[in-house]
Amino acid sequence: MSAIVRFEKVSKRFGKIIALDEISFEVEEGEFVFLTGPSGAGKTTILNLLIGDIKASSGRVFFDGQEITKIKRKNIPYLRQKIGYVFQDFKVLHERTARENIEVALAVIGVAKRDWKKRVNEVLELVGLGDRSELFPQQLSGGEVQRVAIARALVVNPKILLADEPTGNLDWDTAQNIVDLLSNINNEGKTVMLATHHEGIVYRLKKRTIRLEKGAIAQ
Numbered sequence: 001m002s003a004i005v006r007f008e009k010v011s012k013r014f015g016k017i018i019a020l021d022e023i024s025f026e027v028e029e030g031e032f033v034f035l036t037g038p039s040g041a042g043k044t045t046i047l048n049l050l051i052g053d054i055k056a057s058s059g060r061v062f063f064d065g066q067e068i069t070k071i072k073r074k075n076i077p078y079l080r081q082k083i084g085y086v087f088q089d090f091k092v093l094h095e096r097t098a099r100e101n102i103e104v105a106l107a108v109i110g111v112a113k114r115d116w117k118k119r120v121n122e123v124l125e126l127v128g129l130g131d132r133s134e135l136f137p138q139q140l141s142g143g144e145v146q147r148v149a150i151a152r153a154l155v156v157n158p159k160i161l162l163a164d165e166p167t168g169n170l171d172w173d174t175a176q177n178i179v180d181l182l183s184n185i186n187n188e189g190k191t192v193m194l195a196t197h198h199e200g201i202v203y204r205l206k207k208r209t210i211r212l213e214k215g216a217i218a219q
């Protein structure tokens with residue numbers, strides 16, 4: 001196995017706030033890793049550094065053999081194609097059906113329309129929404145909307161899936177189902193990083209946990 005993600009003494013400051021303080025860790029290809037720690041610990045900052053959304057103040061970030069901290073702005077869209085990101089607030093389009101929300105991801109990267117149906121149906125099945133594809137987000141439960149967001153992230157076949165507080169607004173049973181889904185996706189070979197402050201979720205699955213505290217890795 002080789003590391004798909006590597007952080008080398010990465011610091012991130014926002015003005016006087018030190019969000020990350022010389023963080024170093026690796027994630028192996030095919031691994032499932034939890035990023036945990038209380039609110040404000042730096043979890044989202046790590047994910048945002050990985051997608052090139054923000055720049056490190058110092059240190060080096062590598063993804064899939066490429067140094068993200070040196071990547072040119074114009075190449076960030078290519079980086080994003082390799083990364084599926086499930087955002088904290090879902091970011092689904094409310095005026096579009098589940099299927100259309102997922103199609104948007106294919107349109108963005110220029111996949112031919114004739115190939116959409118097969119690929120979208122595959123991910124809909126994978127997340128258990130085969131019979132909900134023509135419904136709008138307001139007709140779906142919170143857990144189902146989260147499944148749409150996961151399907152949308154996966155349809156481009158990214159090398160890694162990043163999920164930021166994917167169980168945030170869900171009740172306990174639904175949250176467990178979402179984590180089980182992400183675990184199944186990992187079992188099929190996808191690397192997964194799941195950021196959560198929700199400790200109960202973490203203990204259920206016996207997976208590696210990187211625990212953050214005030215921007216540093218806790219022992």
Ligand SMILES: Nc1ncnc2c1ncn2[C@@H]1O[C@H](COP(=O)(O)OP(=O)(O)O)[C@@H](O)[C@H]1O
Nearest residue numbers: 014017018019038039040041042043044045046
């Ligand atoms: N854009 C920003 N501007 C200023 N401070 C920020 C910004 N983003 C994050 N921070 C700060 O960095 C710290 C880590 O934030 P974050 O990574 O969002 O934590 P977590 O996701 O673990 O809750 C917090 O103190 C937060 O207020």
Ligand SMILES: [Mg+2]
Nearest residue numbers: 043044045164
């Ligand atoms: Mg966060």
